[in-house]
Amino acid sequence: MPHVHSADGTSIGYDRLSDEGPALVLVGGGLDDSSENQPLGEHLADSFAVVNYRRRGRGDSDDRRPYALEREIDDLAAVIDATGERAHLFGASSGGALALEAAAAGLPVERIAVHDVPYQVDEAMVSAWQAYRLDLDAALEAGDLDQALRLFMRLAGSSEQDIAGAQSAPVWAALRALAPTLRHDAACLGDGRLPAKRLALVRQPVLLTTGVTVDPQMAGLPVDFFGAAADAAAGALPDARRLTLPVEGHVADPGVLGPVLRTFFTN
Template sequence: MPHVHSADGTVIGYDRLSDDGPALVLVGGGLDDGAENRPLGEHLADRFAVVTYRRRGRGDSGDSRPYAVGREVDDLAAVIDAAGGRAHLFGASTGGALALEAAAAGLPVDRIAVHEVPYQVDDAMVSAWQAYRRQLDVVLDAGDVDEALRLFMRLAGSTEQDIAGAEAAPVWPALRALAPTLRYDAACLGDGPPPAHRLARVRQPVLLTTGIAIDPHMTGLPVDFFGAAADAAVLADARRHTLEVEGHVADPAVLGPVVEAFLTG
């Protein structure tokens, strides 16, 4: 697998899914080692030069300390450079927040598509988010990655039955390995609400997509949680699109044509 070196020397692993067309870099969200966006990337690979990568602390990418969102922006800058020097971005969930932070920081980005960025918009969710961040720091500092995962799943609206099922599933050990990066995703979202002063610096066209309903494993979230978050993200040139599917990881056969039409528009 190819690698790039970020500004602080961290090695970042990436995959090039295709070579022809405008460059498109896919940015993964929470508990994703880069695999979650791959089906979407393969769907778009006949139209774009698609690159997907493993964010720091995931898979074969390094994890230099101390962590800072600015360092993740530098990682993405290195990947964009490897992709050809300029790129469109697609970001899923907290990866969407990171993509917007990168654009606000002035990276050479063209159009940006983000799916279900979990900004917090009502007072109860903002309070829950800030309590989660404090508790997450405590349990990760104690090395309790299992409790970190449980905290995350509860915040995301999972039931205790969902959590027990996940702990018994074969994927749990892989999630435990990724659990320390929950702190990184939390940092990308900051205090919770959309960061108006930074989003104001994003001048590129941005597509914000959400599903028609909450993911069945997120039933504890408020109704239209992601739609409200997308609507609250004030951007200079924003387009909204609601997909006729449910699920936080959207079906690439549904999401792909919408993203392609926007990026080529």
């Protein structure tokens, strides 16, 4: 698998799914080692030169401390540079927040599409987010990866039954390996509130998508949590398009999302 080196020397792994067409870089979200975006990338590989990379600390990508959001933006800059041109971006969940922060920082980006970015738009959720960040830091400093995962799942609206089921499932070991990167995702979202001033710096066209229903394992979130966040972000961005997709769950069906992205990126 190819790698690039970020400004601080961190080695970042990526997969180049195709070579023909405009460059499109996929940015993964929380507890994702790039595998969640892989089916979408394969769906779009006939139209774009798709690069699916693993954010620092995930899979074969290294990590260096202290972590800073600016270093993740540097990582994405190195991946875009490896494409040899300006790139479109697609970001899922907190990866969407990272994509927007990168555009606001001036990276050579064309169009940007984001799905289910979890900005907090009411004070109760802002308070819950800020408490989560403190508790997450404490759990990770203590090396308690299981607690870090439980905290994240509770914040994301999972029931205690869902959490217990996940903890007893084979996938839990893989999630534990990714748990330290929850701090990275938290940094991408800052204090949780919509970063309206930074979004106002994004001059590229942005498509914000959400699903028509929430993931069943996120049933504890406020009604239309992602939709309200996308609506607020669209109001802060200079050139935004907003679309609700006929899909269920937090990871959108490539067969539904793919054609929408193909149209958006090629128009």
